[in-house]
Amino acid sequence: MTRISEQLVCHDRFNYVKAEIEAVLARARDGDPQLLAVIGPPRGGKTKVVETFLNEHQVSASGRTREILSVVSPKHLTGRALPDACLASLGMATEMFKNQTTATDAFIKVVKRSGTKLIIFDETQHMLERGSSTTVRAAADYLKALFDQTGASIVLVGLPALTGLFQANEQLADRARRPIEYFPYRWDGSDYKSFRSALAGALEYLLENSWETFDCKDSEFARRMYVASAGRYGIINKLFMEVQSLAGSAVNKVASYQEFYQAYEKTIIGRFIDFNPFDLTVEIKPEHMALVYMKVMQEVGVEI
Structure with missing residues (x-):
């Protein structure tokens, strides 16, 4: 049997982004x-x-050379850190270049020569977390130069704090599209319907693999999972993976409240709520659902 982590549920937020x-x-x-x-x-x-995007294009983009590059943003931002991270994404030795200017010029030349069309920077908030105002401004200038000189699209991925780069450089802000907000599903309205659909996809995986578990339309389980996950699909997946791990090699696999209770106890640090959402002695109320959503957003500096 495959692991649920290998069976991506392409829910609404995922598909849109x-x-x-x-x-x-x-x-x-x-x-x-x-x-x-x-x-x-x-x-x-x-x-x-x-x-997922990168994996799909590794298969479909055979014959195109370095059309898409993925760069992990440096955790400690210095004048050389960002150019060096870009060079490393190409497998180039950073010590070959004596300063930031030559490293930047070399990266831009390779990108243009290779026909690169997209550069993705992940964990972009790192550029602001440990950088001074001078290095943050330099990082924003660097990104503006890449965008202007390479002809490639640039995608910056990270926590909401990354938008500070646009505040550090108004010219970079003017070149950028409005940010896409990959926020948790809300606890009400059409957003909650999308959350229910995402959860149903995970339950269908278990049902299709002969698990004894909840019906996809079980509203009580959905409310408890919402409080447990604060509307984030990544936490849904984490809990389902733990339930699958707890079952081990058992012939009759069960994913009931008991199993999800244990999974929550073992894997989740309950920062947003002071009880286990799968404890049936506790009644889940709408205010619990609203509370966890507001807390997860406030944690990353987004006002609700």
Whole structure:
């Protein structure tokens, strides 16, 4: 039996963000590069979208050389850190270049020569977390130079704090599209319906593999999972993976409240609520659902 982590549920948020990244790649191919930020809290699914996008294009882009580059933003921002991270994404030795200017020029030349159409920077908030105002401004200038000189679309992925780069450089802000907000599903309205649909996809995986578990339309389980995950699909996936691990090699696999209670106890640090949401002695109320959503957003500096 495959693991649930290998069975990606392409829910609404995921599909929308992935389509936006595909669109900026297509625009660059047509000679109209775009600069897009994708922002959201941890465990929302941002990195999974990027990984899936890259995996798909590794298969479909055979014959194109380095059309898409993925760069992990440096954790300690210095004048050389960002150019060196870009060079490393190409497998180039950073010590070959004596300063920031030569490293930057070399990266831009290779990108243009290789026909690169999209550069993705993940964990972009690192550029602001440990950088001074001078180095943050330099990072913003560097990104502006890449965008202007390479003809490639650029996607910046990370926590909402990354938008500080646009405050550090108004010219970079003027070149960028409005950020895509990969936020958790809200606890009400059409957003909650999308959350229910995402959860149903995970339950269907278990049901299709002969698990004894909840019906996809079970509203009580959905409310408890919402409080447990604060509307983030990454946490849904984490809990389902733990339930699958707890079952081990058992012939009759069960995913009931008991199993989800244990999974929550073992894997979740309950920062947003002071009880286990799968404890049936506790009644889940709408205010619990609203509370966890507001807390996860406040944690990353987004006012509700």
